[in-house]
Amino acid sequence: MRVFTLAAAATLLITSGSALAQSKQDFRLTNKTGYTIDKVYVAPSKSNDWEEDVLGRDTLANGEWVDITFPKKNQVCSYDLKVVYDDNTPVEWYNFDLCEISKISIFYSKSEDKTWAKYE
Template sequence: MFHKSFRNAMVAVALSLPVVSLTAHNALADQRDFTVINKTSSPIRHLYVSYTGEDKWGEDILGKDLLAVGESTLIYFTGDDKVCSYDIKAVFEDGEEAEDYKVNLCETETYSFTEN
């Protein structure tokens, strides 16, 4: 049920933010596509992925869903832009935040949030 509602939310995000979207994966995967894994003790409430150097975070790609402890989700990119350097931010249900900068998504298949 989580995955179905999560996918539906991401289709809506894909319509408003074509940079990052969760949709049915096509046969030709974008080299920036990656899996986010929550290896923390708190669910992720908000997740943001933006070009490195952007002044503000884009849309929350989780929408109303949570990424539960121990779960993962696939992030798919659309469009012709081939920028590889992205910043990633998670806001956890307990209020904690984690940010990472200049992640080369062209060379990364998974990204894990872990405890400090």
Template sequence: MKTVASKALLVASSLLFMHGAAFAGQQDFSILNKTGYALKHIYVSESNSNSWDEDILGRDLLENGEEFEVSFDKAEATCKWDMKVIYDDGDSAVWGGLNLCKISKLTLKWNKNTGVTSASIE
């Protein structure tokens, strides 16, 4: 009985996962803030755009250690995107030409020796 219930749960979980993936864009990714500081704004715009789209954070702050999921419409075809983050003190960092069709996670880190924010890609 336990084996049958486990298999049923596994199948149900798989169907739920596939259902959610069917509505996800191939550009979906997460941002993990490991900078040591809070982020106040996150902007993601197509690489060929001359301006930033609206702030996608949707809340006051992304605290150090927190992760934020970024979702795209499944009909979105563009893979190359630029991203800008702004710290709660106003400092910012920008990355251009991110291929979000191949990136699932960006981990942001700040180097206090150089004053540079970097993004490691998964």
């Protein structure tokens, strides 16, 4: 399993493998689309900026997952998520309550040309 040690937006960290729970907003993002995800952005819902790609130079292949962690002092719960596939196709979701959600899985149906997220 790869280990990512990148800091993005000065407060968002991403790691793969076993992660230490740092805040209630931490979540696992799993790619079940059948395609490679080139970029992942996580930003507070009230923000007008996606800020930095939390994957940096890495990608998230189909079947892989990453744990996205936040510092303990973070109090924001509502976040938006944007992924960009390796063909530059973006998909966005809004208002995930990361204080209640610990896992987000992304899916894609080629026959329906539809991408969706399931969370728990």
